[in-house]
Amino acid sequence: MRKKRHSEIIEIMETQNVISIRELAQKLNCTEMTVRRNLDELQLMNFVKRERGYATLLHTAQPTDYYVQIQENAKEKQAIAQIALKYIQPNTNICLDSGTTIQQLVQLLPTDLPLSIITPSLTAAMTLSNHHSIQILLPAGLLHHSNRSILISEPENMKQYKADIAFLSCRSFRIPGGAFEHSQPLTATKKSLASIADKRILLLDHSKWEVNSLCNSVRLEELDIIITDNKAPEHSIQKAASLGKEILIVNPDTNTVDSHFNRSEPIF
Known part of the structure; x- marks a missing residue:
């Protein structure tokens, strides 16, 4: 309460x-x-x-309409998505969150790549509607108007599914808390996606670091990989890296990785 x-x-x-x-x-x-x-x-x-x-x-992460968000830091989001794409292999099961950086990743998916995708994002589902090699599961729930997504009505029912990777977004990111959202319903949806995946990858541009948001969606210790851009605050990156987090710092001018902390396995 x-x-x-x-x-x-x-x-x-x-x-x-x-x-x-x-x-x-x-x-x-x-x-x-x-x-x-x-x-x-x-x-x-x-x-x-x-x-x-x-x-x-005080300064908090401001909620904005989806089509406003997708234009903000677009270059950085596209570069982050380019790197995230390298983690997607054919015939895998993945969860795609409803964030705008996730949507950049969706737009990069090859039309002939066989995948099974679980997503609450209506924009992702529509983008992939002509990708006949991709099976898409939309969870049942209520429409979140500004986010153009579904708020999963019964998150506990998601346990019947299993994913190899969940690609997640956030409204804000802080150390040591992790990823945060504004509202509890959004938080519940993101938690349910994270809970069914073997690996959880957070995609966030520099504007999400060190701002306040109220509801913890994914704890730092639950995240396997963080992909961000080179404008993210260096001291926070170093702090997260010191806690053992695998972090990729992307250069949006070249779409390449400038730094890779705590690398677990080669992917490129």
């Missing part, structure tokens, strides 16, 4: 960066005392700043 209330406050403040305690209480249909308590907790997590009678939203 507490995490749900935190999420509701953040969602309200994303459209109104500064808001009074009274107005928040009215929007949440709760007491001002409850709002103050939740804001104090969010302040400790560096999401908001409390002032007398009102609160200010």
Whole structure:
């Protein structure tokens, strides 16, 4: 309940960066005392700043429409996708998350590559609809309008499936927490995809590092490989590498790997 209330406050403040305690209480249909308590907790997590009678939203990962997101850092996303493609072998089962970097990967898949894909992404499914060598499973659930994806309604039912690799995205990424999202339903969907895969690969451009988002979708220790671009903060990369994470740093000008930390096996 507490995490749900935190999420509701953040969602309200994303459209109104500064808001009074009274107005928040009215929007949440709760007491001002409850709002103050939740804001104090969010302040400790560096999401908001409390002032007398009102609160200010600090720097967080902002939710935007899918077709806005896909244009942001497009060059970096394309380069990350080029490298991620090298991990996909014929006749494997893969999960594809609904992120915009994942969509860049989808657009690179050869039309004659035989695969089985599990994805909640409606844009991925439509892109692959003419790839007759690819079998696509769309999980049952509700439409997430801004993300153009399905929120899996019964994540526990995903355990009947098995994947070789899950390609995952995130709204924000922090060390040592891992990958984060804004809402619990999105988190549940991503957790379910990660849980059925033998290997989990996170694709994220530099803008996702070191920003706040509320709900932990995949813990750092659950990730096998991280692929990012060379604008990502070096000190955070070094910290993740020191914790044993395999990390590929991609150069978007050349679509090649500049650095490869904790390499597990050659793929190129």
